[in-house]
Amino acid sequence: MPDARPLASPDTPARRPMPRLIVPGLMVAMAAGVIVVAPLLLDNYLVNILVRACFVAIAAITVDIMWGYCGTLTFGQSAFFGIGAYALAIMFTEYGFGTWQVCAAIAAAMAVAAAVAAFTGWLSFYPGSTPLYASVISLVVPIVLVQILYSGGTFTGSSSGLVGFESFDLEIETWLRLAGLGLLATSVLALVVMRSDTGRLLAALRDNDARCTYLGIDTSRLRIIVLVLSAVVSALAGFFYAGFGGVAAPENASFTFGTNLVIMVALGGRGTVIGPVIGALCMEVASAYLANSLPYVWELIVGLALIVVILVFPDGLLGAVMRLFKRGGGAGRGTATMLRQAAAATAVNNPDAVAIEVRALGKHYGSLSVLDGVEFTAHRGELLSLVGPNGAGKTTLIRCLSDGRERSTGDVGIAGHDIARLSPDRVVRFGLGRKFQTASVFETLTVAECLRVARTHADPPALTSRSATLELPPAAMSVVERSGLSERLDEEARNLSHGLKQALELAMVLSLEPDVLLLDEPTAGLTRAERQSFADILTALARRDRLCILLVEHDLDFVREISSRIIVLHQGRLALDGSVDEVVNSELVREIYTGQHVPHAEVPA
Ligand SMILES: Nc1ncnc2c1ncn2[C@@H]1O[C@H](COP(=O)(O)OP(=O)(O)OP(=O)(O)O)[C@@H](O)[C@H]1O
Numbered sequence: 232m233p234d235a236r237p238l239a240s241p242d243t244p245a246r247r248p249m250p251r252l253i254v255p256g257l258m259v260a261m262a263a264g265v266i267v268v269a270p271l272l273l274d275n276y277l278v279n280i281l282v283r284a285c286f287v288a289i290a291a292i293t294v295d296i297m298w299g300y301c302g303t304l305t306f307g308q309s310a311f312f313g314i315g316a317y318a319l320a321i322m323f324t325e326y327g328f329g330t331w332q333v334c335a336a337i338a339a340a341m342a343v344a345a346a347v348a349a350f351t352g353w354l355s356f357y358p359g360s361t362p363l364y365a366s367v368i369s370l371v372v373p374i375v376l377v378q379i380l381y382s383g384g385t386f387t388g389s390s391s392g393l394v395g396f397e398s399f400d401l402e403i404e405t406w407l408r409l410a411g412l413g414l415l416a417t418s419v420l421a422l423v424v425m426r427s428d429t430g431r432l433l434a435a436l437r438d439n440d441a442r443c444t445y446l447g448i449d450t451s452r453l454r455i456i457v458l459v460l461s462a463v464v465s466a467l468a469g470f471f472y473a474g475f476g477g478v479a480a481p482e483n484a485s486f487t488f489g490t491n492l493v494i495m496v497a498l499g500g501r502g503t504v505i506g507p508v509i510g511a512l513c514m515e516v517a518s519a520y521l522a523n524s525l526p527y528v529w530e531l532i533v534g535l536a537l538i539v540v541i542l543v544f545p546d547g548l549l550g551a552v553m554r555l556f557k558r559g560g561g562a563g564r565g566t567a568t569m570l571r572q573a574a575a576a577t578a579v580n581n582p583d584a585v586a587i588e589v590r591a592l593g594k595h596y597g598s599l600s601v602l603d604g605v606e607f608t609a610h611r612g613e614l615l616s617l618v619g620p621n622g623a624g625k626t627t628l629i630r631c632l633s634d635g636r637e638r639s640t641g642d643v644g645i646a647g648h649d650i651a652r653l654s655p656d657r658v659v660r661f662g663l664g665r666k667f668q669t670a671s672v673f674e675t676l677t678v679a680e681c682l683r684v685a686r687t688h689a690d691p692p693a694l695t696s697r698s699a700t701l702e703l704p705p706a707a708m709s710v711v712e713r714s715g716l717s718e719r720l721d722e723e724a725r726n727l728s729h730g731l732k733q734a735l736e737l738a739m740v741l742s743l744e745p746d747v748l749l750l751d752e753p754t755a756g757l758t759r760a761e762r763q764s765f766a767d768i769l770t771a772l773a774r775r776d777r778l779c780i781l782l783v784e785h786d787l788d789f790v791r792e793i794s795s796r797i798i799v800l801h802q803g804r805l806a807l808d809g810s811v812d813e814v815v816n817s818e819l820v821r822e823i824y825t826g827q828h829v830p831h832a833e834v835p836a
Contacts, residue, residue, distance in 0.1 A: 299501030302437030313484020315469030500547025664745030
């Protein structure tokens with residue numbers, strides 16, 4: 232879109248280099264403080280608290296990854312912490328302390344935590360589940376686990392927990408150094424991964440799960456993998472926590488502790504890794520001093536602090552500090568991305584092959600029939616417009632073509648594949664791309680990151696590094712260059728104008744190299760110039776690249792200009808299917824668009 236006029240200022244807001252240095256600087260300072268200075272200066276009581284705080288902070292980091300990066304608010308990390316603590320306590324109580332017992336206890340802690348996390352993840356993240364549902368499940372897990380511990384008799388120590396077993400015989404200063412190093416290693420690893428391409432993919436999940444799914448990403452599987460890994464880390468933290476304290480108590484697994492972890496993350500600043508560490512250290516130390524002297528007031532103070540932070544600093548304390556160093560609130564990440572065109576796909580074998588095949592399609596909501604007996608076929612190279620009055624069922628039809636679970640009756644074929652009851656991420660792999668009515672991008676990611684996530688299928692993300700180059704297929708590249716997005720690759724998507732967001736979403740969908748493109752009112756809200764540009768792009772995609780495009784559109788002039796064929800939906804039934812002239816000049820379309828009633832009987836079945 233050469234003439235697109237972005238509403239947002241084209242100037243990239245200036246950035247100071249500080250935010251990139253704050254987090255590593257804080258980490259080095261805290262690590263030096265805990266590992267080197269603290270054992271020399273602090274009394275035993277405070278060192279004891281710091282050791283525990285370091286292990287709790289590791290669990291808080293796992294909550295941050297789940298909540299701050301992946302967008303799932305979880306109260307259940309305490310359960311995995313408790314599993315680690317009890318794996319050690321049960322093993323040492325039952326079999327004594329020794330090398331094989333330590334190895335077996337670590338293996339048991341990791342295996343049980345991973346198994347419980349996999350089961351919980353399967354329950355929480357089934358396709359179509361909501362984030363609220365996952366949070367509720369995360370509340371239930373520690374509650375159930377604590378009940379199991381209570382009813383475990385002498386095996387789990389019931390409400391008193393397990394105590395008095397032989398454990399690691401280390402000086403307290405050594406414990407502090409070990410705990411500090413463990414916390415430092417976990418923080419560095421988490422930061423490296425979260426700043427890598429994989430971390431950006433997790434942030435994309437948080438921003439827009441549906442868009443990820445329609446980019447062919449199995450979001451449920453990804454969330455389960457992250458939950459399992461964070462559960463294992465949390466279990467290891469609990470293991471050493473119990474090893475240090477020589478006790479495992481139901482409180483270590485309780486939902487109260489899980490809630491405290493969430494508060495630590497919220498106070499420190501979610502999505503920062505280091506914020507939760509600061510939150511955990513501060514809360515553990517403060518609670519050790521205040522919880523006994525001010526038992527009820529302390530909880531009140533924590534509650535009030537949480538409310539104040541949520542109201543005044545929604546990004547937490549560290550988020551507020553980091554924002555001070557940003558001018559303009561959210562430009563790119565100071566990285567320069569090189570754009571490169573991927574090799575063109577091999578020539579299409581059969582340029583006129585059937586691309587969409589719909590047979591006897593029906594969709595019902597209870598007794599309400601929204602689509603009934605819809606049948607049509609579309610070929611590669613066709614630009615097919617779908618028109619009809621509001622409520623005719625156009626968006627529902629698009630949903631039924633892109634998600635096998637949507638339709639009530641009938642069959643849908645995409646590029647020769649029956650979509651059966653497959654979820655959108657699987658249908659996308661048949662060669663389908665869907666653009667939503669409202670631009671669906673990843674708001675907190677840069678333009679380059681959005682496009683990189685869209686290329687996940689072709690270019691799996693690196694785990695520990697961030698790519699400096701971005702390779703796009705020719706069709707996506709052409710949209711990026713024509714729209715001017717190539718000049719703003721390192722700018723966050725939320726700063727783009729409406730037109731540029733629409734162009735970005737189209738480029739993301741084209742990054743999938745689809746054979747079939749579904750577009751739901753893509754020109755709504757665009758300027759005249761942007762609309763013309765969109766028309767040129769779509770025409771080229773159909774004629775030159777032989778894509779089959781199905782376009783839902785209200786603007787009949789636009790439809791007339793670009794379509795090779797038009798189908799009309801009326802009251803859930805296919806009313807007309809013909810050439811542009813046949814449909815636009817038909818009596819039926821005139822009646823529909825002038826609002827006159829068309830009796831059901833007159834609509835061809
Ligand atoms: N989840 C749902 N439950 C019940 N009815 C629904 C649901 N989703 C859509 N409908 C109904 O299905 C009908 C078709 O809706 P749909 O959004 O597909 O129409 P449309 O042709 O795309 O309309 P518009 O042009 O306004 O976007 C409407 O009457 C709508 O109220």
